[in-house]
Amino acid sequence: xxxxxxxxxxxxxxxxxxxxxxxxxxxxxxxVLQFFVLLKTRQFxxxxxxxxxxxxxxxxxxxxxxxxxxxTLETALINGIxxxxxxxxxxxxxxxxxxxxxxxxxIVVQALIATSTLILCLLSILxxxxxxxxxxxxxxxxxxxxxxxxxxxxxxxxxxxLIIVIHTWISIRWSSFTVALGAGIGGTFFALxxxxxxxxxxxxWLLPLNVFTDERLVAALVLGAVGGVVAAVxxxxxxARRDVA
Amino acid sequence: xxxxxxxxxxxxxxxxxxxxxxDVSLVVxxxxxxxxxxxxxxGKTTAIxxxxxxxxxxxxxxxxxxxxxxxNRLSLLRRVGALVESPSLYPHLTGRENLEVTRRVxxxxxxxxxxxLRSTKLTQDANRRVREYSLGMRQRLGxxxxxxxxxxxxxxxxxxxxxxxxxxxxxxxxxxSLPAEFGVTVFLSSHxxxxxxxxxxxxxxxxxxxxLFQGTLSELQADQQVQLTLGVNEADQAMxxxxxxxxxxxxxxxGLLSVSAKTSxxxxxxxxxxxxxxIEVFHLSLVRASLEDxxxxxTGERRAA
Numbered sequence: 001x002x003x004x005x006x007x008x009x010x011x012x013x014x015x016x017x018x019x020x021x022x023x024x025x026x027x028x029x030x031x032v033l034q035f036f037v038l039l040k041t042r043q044f045x046x047x048x049x050x051x052x053x054x055x056x057x058x059x060x061x062x063x064x065x066x067x068x069x070x071x072t073l074e075t076a077l078i079n080g081i082x083x084x085x086x087x088x089x090x091x092x093x094x095x096x097x098x099x100x101x102x103x104x105x106x107i108v109v110q111a112l113i114a115t116s117t118l119i120l121c122l123l124s125i126l127x128x129x130x131x132x133x134x135x136x137x138x139x140x141x142x143x144x145x146x147x148x149x150x151x152x153x154x155x156x157x158x159x160x161x162l163i164i165v166i167h168t169w170i171s172i173r174w175s176s177f178t179v180a181l182g183a184g185i186g187g188t189f190f191a192l193x194x195x196x197x198x199x200x201x202x203x204x205w206l207l208p209l210n211v212f213t214d215e216r217l218v219a220a221l222v223l224g225a226v227g228g229v230v231a232a233v234x235x236x237x238x239x240a241r242r243d244v245a
Numbered sequence: 246x247x248x249x250x251x252x253x254x255x256x257x258x259x260x261x262x263x264x265x266x267x268d269v270s271l272v273v274x275x276x277x278x279x280x281x282x283x284x285x286x287x288g289k290t291t292a293i294x295x296x297x298x299x300x301x302x303x304x305x306x307x308x309x310x311x312x313x314x315x316x317n318r319l320s321l322l323r324r325v326g327a328l329v330e331s332p333s334l335y336p337h338l339t340g341r342e343n344l345e346v347t348r349r350v351x352x353x354x355x356x357x358x359x360x361x362l363r364s365t366k367l368t369q370d371a372n373r374r375v376r377e378y379s380l381g382m383r384q385r386l387g388x389x390x391x392x393x394x395x396x397x398x399x400x401x402x403x404x405x406x407x408x409x410x411x412x413x414x415x416x417x418x419x420x421x422s423l424p425a426e427f428g429v430t431v432f433l434s435s436h437x438x439x440x441x442x443x444x445x446x447x448x449x450x451x452x453x454x455x456x457l458f459q460g461t462l463s464e465l466q467a468d469q470q471v472q473l474t475l476g477v478n479e480a481d482q483a484m485x486x487x488x489x490x491x492x493x494x495x496x497x498x499x500g501l502l503s504v505s506a507k508t509s510x511x512x513x514x515x516x517x518x519x520x521x522x523x524i525e526v527f528h529l530s531l532v533r534a535s536l537e538d539x540x541x542x543x544t545g546e547r548r549a550a
Contacts, residue, residue, distance in 0.1 A: 002352075009349035016337045081335060090333035090390070093297040095322040096350055243300035 002096060006104040014108070019077040023112050026070045027062070027120035031127050034058050038131045038138075050128055050141035055149045056212065058124040062117065063156045063208035064191060068163060070116060072184025074109050075167040076177055083175035092244045099236035106168050106232055113164065114157050121153050155211040159220045161228025162204045163187070169235045248311075250275050250398050250430050251296060255305035258291050265291040267454035268305070273432055273447070277424055280445030281434040284544065288454040289434040290330060293402045296432075297327055309398065323351075326396035326429075328404055332387020336376035340367055340386050343375060344393060353394050361389040364426070365419065381412035388419065392427065399423065401433045405440060413440075420444055442536050452544045462536070469534045469542075473504040473512055475519075476528025483524050490518060501528065509533075 014020045034054060082088055091101055125144050132138045166187075171180040187205040194200035195209065201216050202223060210220035251273035258266040266288040273279045283289050294300045296307055298318045307314040309321045334343050344358045362368045365385040375383065384404065391399055404420065405413045421444050423429050435441050441448055442462070449459040458465055474497075477483040483502060487494045492515070493505045504515060509531055519526050534542070 005352045006350055009346045012338070012342060012346050012349065013335060015342070085333045085335070086331065087333040087335075089294070089297075089299055089329050090327075090347075091350075092299055093322065093325075093327045093329065094347065094350055095319045097319070244294070 003100050003104060006096060006100050007107060010104050010108045013081060014078075017077065017081070019074055019112070022070065022073060022077075023116040024119060026066050027116050027123055030058055030061050030066050030120060031123035033061070034124065035127045035130065038127065039134065044135075044137055048138075050131065050138050051145050054128045054131070055121075055124055055145065055152070058120065058127070059149075059152050059156055060209060060212060062120055063160075063211070064195070064206070065188060067113065067117070067156070067160060067208060068188045068191070068205050069184060071109065071113060071160065071164055071167050072181060072188075074112055075105075075164070075171040076180035076184075078105060078108060079168065079171035080175075080177055080180075082172075086245070088244050098240045102168070102172070102236050102239050103232065105172070106165060109164050109168060110157075110161065113160060117153050117157050121149050125149070152211065155217070155221065156208045159207040159211050159224030162207060162224050162231060165228045165231040165235060166204060169231070169238075172239065248275075249273055249308075250310060251279075251432060252308040252311075253292075253296070253305060254308075256292065256295060256302050256307065257304040258288075258295060258300065258302050264454050266295070266302070269451065269454070269456045270305075271449055271456065272459065273430065275430050276428075277446035278420065278431040278433055278444050280441030280448040281432060281451065282438065282441045282448055282540070283434075283436060283451035285436050287436075287451045289436075289451060290402055292451070293327075293329060293400060293432075293434060296400060297325070297329070298322065299329075323394070324397045325400060326391035326394065326398070327400040327402075328387045328391045329400070329402045331406070332383055332390065334375045334378075334383060334386060334390075337374065339372050339374050340378070340382075340389075341371040343386060344389060347390055347393055351394055357393055357395070360395075361393045364392060365389040379412075381408055381415065384408060384412065384416060385419070388416070392423075392429075395427060396429060399429050399431045401431060403434055403436070405435070405437070417444060438537055438540050450540065450543055457543045465539060466533060466536070469539050471506045471509055471511075472532040472534070473506050473515060474528065474530045474532065475502040475504060475515070475526065476500075477502065477519060478525040478527070482522065483519055486518060486522050486524070487515065 034057060082091065092098055128141065128144065132141055167180065167184060170183050174180065191203060191205040194203040194206050200206050201210060201219050207220040207224040210216035249272045251271055253269055253271045256266055256269040269292055281289055291300070295302050298314055310324060312321060314321055335346065338346070341358060341362070344361060348355065348358055362371050365388050367382065367385055367389060370378070370382060375386065378386065388404065391401070401420065405416050408416060417440060420431060420433065423431055433444065445462065447461055448465065450457045475483065480496060480500065480502060484494045484496065487504060495503045497503055506512065512529060512531055516526055516529055
């Protein structure tokens with residue numbers, strides 16, 4: 001009950017914020033990039049599979065690069081609002097359990113990332129449909145694989161829970177936007193190197209991409225989703241014990 | 246109903262080696278305004294943070310409404326409104342929306358927002374974004390947030406900080422009216438003596454983490470020595486007489502004598518003694534130490550100790 005009340009309040013805080021607007025901008029950038037790649041490709045190979053290429057490439061770019069950065073930005077913005085006017089002392093002087101606030105913050109970011117991922121899926125389908133019109137050689141690409149796109153998007157989102165929790169904790173723990181941004185950029189940057197390493201299977205910022213590889217799928221989901229829940233519980237305990245400045 | 250709304254026993258908090266609050270035992274009675282007075286850095290905000298459960302004491306405990314805070318945090322905080330240091334507001338939201346955020350968290354009735362806005366004279370500006378508010382308006386909105394659920398106890402930490410004289414006056418009037426208007430007990434911290442003197446019925450003086458005095462203003466003043474100024478024809482004889490009788494006497498540059506006494510009744514005894522010794526008394530006046538003098542004496546003594 002009190003979680004719903006806190007969530008209700010969190011939604012109002014998003015009004016007129018960049019945190020809300022950016023969930024539309026991020027997928028749009030990826031879709032535009034994908035659109036121009038298709039448009040500028042001189043010649044497609046005979047076995048070119050439009051939907052497989054478009055949806056896989058779009059979701060992969062999203063999983064390895066844009067979504068982790070979006071998570072960084074969202075958590076930094078959403079929790080930055082609370083740091084800016086020392087809101088934590090006001091919130092925690094209210095009759096509300098501290099861990100409810102933490103969980104509500106995580107759920108809001110999860111919901112924003114899910115919405116943004118959904119928008120990305122819709123835009124990638126739109127990119128595919130428009131490309132079929134503009135490039136006659138792609139006209140026979142076949143039906144849109146809604147099932148595959150939905151399933152992969154869901155897996156990417158689930159595998160991202162751990163980094164959502166990590167970034168929420170960082171942005172609550174430190175008021176500095178630079179720390180939050182640095183952690184996100186650093187995590188994403190090292191993911192590019194960790195991708196080919198065997199330990200990359202366990203690297204948090206690589207988990208959303210790992211869902212596209214069969215042998216890494218289970219680890220990505222267990223570490224991402226279950227690990228995210230475990231990390232959130234640890235974060236709740238830590239927050240409940242901490243002094244509020 | 247408990248005797249005291251706030252009761253702390255040996256409240257202590259250190260930050261590293263620094264003792265921010267040292268064995269503080271507050272007793273805040275119901276009704277009226279309790280002024281928690283102390284210079285900057287005295288430990289007021291740390292003590293208030295412990296009263297609200299924002300930080301935990303190293304020793305001692307907090308009781309609110311007769312119950313221990315540690316075991317009843319949520320139920321007790323439901324009866325408390327607080328404004329700690331500067332008001333915490335979302336500048337991108339309107340005044341009404343800021344109140345709505347807190348209302349939603351508390352699951353309170355929507356009508357309470359209008360009441361809080363009215364009480365703090367913000368109804369006209371309720372739909373303006375807070376980033377357009379003046380400092381005084383922001384402070385009043387902070388007070389509205391604290392008053393939103395009609396608390397029984399209001400904890401205000403330096404509520405006039407940063408305000409211009411007009412804003413201070415307005416805020417002070419508002420706080421003064423709260424006990425009568427809402428039946429709320431106000432616990433107010435301030436480093437401004439004049440502010441506490443004008444608003445508070447009870448005061449606690451804290452300095453370097455220690456509570457130096459606690460009680461009513463009249464108790465504080467009664468606790469202090471009275472200075473008697475005497476004009477006599479035989480100053481040397483008068484000094485000898487009074488010193489022999491146990492009083493502390495000093496001769497001032499203007500020739501008058503200054504006598505420290507514990508109560509004003511002693512003026513009668515001094516006058517009678519001098520007259521009986523054949524000394525003519527042509528001037529006798531009583532000077533009670535101002536609150537400022539008392540405050541400076543208390544904090545000065547502490548520093549010297």
